[in-house]
Amino acid sequence: MHHVATVALLVLAWTWAPGASVAGAQSAPAGRDRWLLAFDGASTNAVVHDRRLRDAVSRAVPSALGPELLAALGGPPDPLLVTDGRHVSMSACMPRACHVKGFLWLDAANGRGIGAILDGRTLRLGSRTFVPGVVPGPARAALAVWLAELGAEPSVVRFTGPRGTRTRLPASAFPPERRFRPPPGGPSFDCAAETAPVARATCADPVLSELDLRTWRQAEEVRRAHSTQDARRELVAFHDAWRQRRDERCGAAADIAVCLRDEFARQIEALRNWLPAAARR
Numbered sequence: 513m514h515h516v517a518t519v520a521l522l523v524l525a526w527t528w529a530p531g532a533s534v535a536g537a538q539s540a541p542a543g544r545d546r547w548l549l550a551f552d553g554a555s556t557n558a559v560v561h562d563r564r565l566r567d568a569v570s571r572a573v574p575s576a577l578g579p580e581l582l583a584a585l586g587g588p589p590d591p592l593l594v595t596d597g598r599h600v601s602m603s604a605c606m607p608r609a610c611h612v613k614g615f616l617w618l619d620a621a622n623g624r625g626i627g628a629i630l631d632g633r634t635l636r637l638g639s640r641t642f643v644p645g646v647v648p649g650p651a652r653a654a655l656a657v658w659l660a661e662l663g664a665e666p667s668v669v670r671f672t673g674p675r676g677t678r679t680r681l682p683a684s685a686f687p688p689e690r691r692f693r694p695p696p697g698g699p700s701f702d703c704a705a706e707t708a709p710v711a712r713a714t715c716a717d718p719v720l721s722e723l724d725l726r727t728w729r730q731a732e733e734v735r736r737a738h739s740t741q742d743a744r745r746e747l748v749a750f751h752d753a754w755r756q757r758r759d760e761r762c763g764a765a766a767d768i769a770v771c772l773r774d775e776f777a778r779q780i781e782a783l784r785n786w787l788p789a790a791a792r793r
């Protein structure tokens with residue numbers, strides 16, 4: 513009975529959004545980490561070897577997690593993102609062991625933060641500045657986006673707090689951001705929400721559904737292969753423009769299925785050879 517009550521309190525606490533620190537938690541002098549804001553949209557690798565980041569991690573993340581986190585952030589990277597003019601998140605995967613993912617969230621205004629390591633379905637969190645139940649909403653939201661990007665849903669969550677105390681938390685407190693998950697045979701979108709002729713034709717044809725899914729997966733693979741936000745946005749714009757042209761052309765075609773098969777094949781090839789403008793100069 514006491515165990516059930518404890519878990520319930522933890523779940524309730526994790527839904528609370530304030531970012532107040534607690535006794536024993538540490539924080540940096542105001543503004544010390546604002547240098548990170550200049551790297552909004554840049555590759556995480558652009559900052560990972562900066563001594564200032566190592567200092568920030570050592571202040572915000574327990575030593576049981578910090579060195580491993582810095583190592584993970586030094587591998588194939590994602591973009592560094594800034595929200596609300598102060599909240600910084602960055603992520604990457606371990607060099608030569610990319611199944612291990614690293615994530616760091618910092619409040620550049622006060623140096624408080626939280627680190628995460630994801631290995632399979634085990635999520636390890638650590639913070640010197642927060643304890644379970646006092647992690648702010650923006651940090652939890654950034655974690656949810658990161659997990660959704662990875663297609664991950666942890667089944668085990670462990671938290672190391674300011675004094676090195678380790679606590680197991682309910683995995684339900686850390687759901688990924690809600691996104692549509694395509695069925696194994698496609699398509700990449702929710703057929704129940706679409707009414708356009710091209711969408712209806714795709715949903716009605718298993719071959720077209722599978723081709724749509726393959727095209728979407730190719731676009732996602734290329735997007736995630738680029739480590740800057742500008743390159744990723746450029747890829748999304750490229751793919752969106754193709755979809756608009758496809759819908760206009762195939763929606764008016766005498767045989768929509770033939771038109772779509774041709775369009776999917778051409779876009780898959782175009783995506784395989786796509787480069788951002790900066791790389792074509």
